[in-house]
Amino acid sequence: MSLNNMSSKNNLELNPRISVDCVIFGFDLNQLKVLVIERSISDSDKQILTLPGDLIYEAENLEIAADRVLFELTGLETIFLEQVGAFGDTDRLNKEADKKWLRAVREEPEARVITIAYFSLVNIHEYAPQASSFAKSAAWIPLNEIDELAFDHFDILQTALKKLKNKIRIQPVGFNLLPEKFTLSQLQKLYEAILGRELDKRNFRRKMLKLQLVEMLEERQEKVPHKPSQYFKFNETNYNILIENGFDNFGF
Amino acid sequence: MSLNNMSSKNNLELNPRISVDCVIFGFDLNQLKVLVIERSISDSDKQILTLPGDLIYEAENLEIAADRVLFELTGLETIFLEQVGAFGDTDRLNKEADKKWLRAVREEPEARVITIAYFSLVNIHEYAPQASSFAKSAAWIPLNEIDELAFDHFDILQTALKKLKNKIRIQPVGFNLLPEKFTLSQLQKLYEAILGRELDKRNFRRKMLKLQLVEMLEERQEKVPHKPSQYFKFNETNYNILIENGFDNFGF
DNA sequence: TCGCAAAGTGTAAGTGTGACACTTTGTAAA
DNA sequence: TTTACAAAGTGTCACACTTACACTTTGCGA
Structure with a gap:
């Protein structure tokens, strides 16, 4: 496929699913915490932890989608939100547990997914969990207790934290927390x-x-x-x- | 579509095309320059300027795709490359000239496109234009002479520049140029x-x-x-x- | 040899940073 | 009521870094 050819459809061309994932930071009891979703794998007691996220709607801007995820999950609006970047390496599904869970919810583990990650800073005391079954399994976990997340979410978390570190040197964003x-x-x-x-x-x-x-x-x-x-x-x-x-x- | 339902396909769900675009900075004659592609609109003398980019292949990592675009265009490998972020607002095609050009090359202007932008710093004197017809229409334009680019590319350029500004305060990346x-x-x-x-x-x-x-x-x-x-x-x-x-x- | 144009050089004043230890104050337990 | 506790609150000094600022040097070319 030549570089100047953006028009031909061929079988090399990528046709992935696109999602947003949010790294939601909160601060409580002198600890930095992250809001994660606990998902059960049906045939075992193990849980896998993921960042909250969703597929992006057809007519929806990226940041709006992230806003929506945040609102549906936390009940919070107009909070600090900034893009972390796009993630979607082909090896993002290298963990067996991830694949198992996807199979359990009738996803094809082979499908390529590209996700746009955002991070936001929320006042944990204004957090108002919403009624969706999604929100019911959400939990604030101290940052230093998280050592594994599903898919490439741990990588996303690390990158988001790095961005936050840099950001706070330049802008006093911490007050949002x-x-x-x-x-x-x-x-x-x-x-x-x-x-x-x-x-x-x-x-x-x-x-x-x-x-x-x-x-x-x-x-x-x-x-x-x-x-x-x-x-x-x-x-x-x-x-x-x-x-x-x-x-x-x-x-x- | 509920937040915890990542499995159902429905008509709200986004199914966009995914591309990479590269902001390639060079430095020459004491000026910061950017490598842009001049694309002709068939039925007029006007040209539109775009950032170099391409659709991502099915089995290709994001950064690899950006590397590929860079190499096919400049002949350069292992150069400084960093992600700027994902862009893909629904209004990215609000300029008539962009739509006209897309129609001319048989693209549907209505299609949603999400692009992952990267910026790179290259030694302009090692630049070896490649043989593709794409590269033939590439040109180094001084940054301060660029006041319009197709699609959302001007926005991408601004964001890339901001990242570069921040980066150079933290890391002496300028030597790459x-x-x-x-x-x-x-x-x-x-x-x-x-x-x-x-x-x-x-x-x-x-x-x-x-x-x-x-x-x-x-x-x-x-x-x-x-x-x-x-x-x-x-x-x-x-x-x-x-x-x-x-x-x-x-x-x- | 003279003019040009950019290279190259030092200092002083002010500002921010990092390291450091003791006093204050309200609560709660004795 | 006294006392112990635990975190709040406070000042200084040495050092490093930042900023502002003007003249001399050097090689080329006219």
């Missing part, structure tokens, strides 16, 4: 979870306060068995000013 | 072209020399009507040492 009000310690734990390393408390606070991305609230913690922390909220106005000035280096 | 030996001024011009802003000569040289990413050669320019410049080459050993130490901030 936190509730409206939060403590600076929570924020720091979040950064530590994403970056995968510990940060110095004083240096971290200095940086955040200097940039004026957080604003101190009147409110403070209550009933904690230690000195209560001030609550803060994200200052979007200051964030937008920074962005307009081309600021894109948060020094992590 | 230069010949073996180059002057520090060339290197600086390259960085300026990618970043879209001017850099201070002394500061730039200091940074590059301090990191020891470049190594001075014996050779110098000849027959230039001014003080001849030293030639340098990329020091891959030192680069690998930096990477192993987790260094990923080149301060741009």
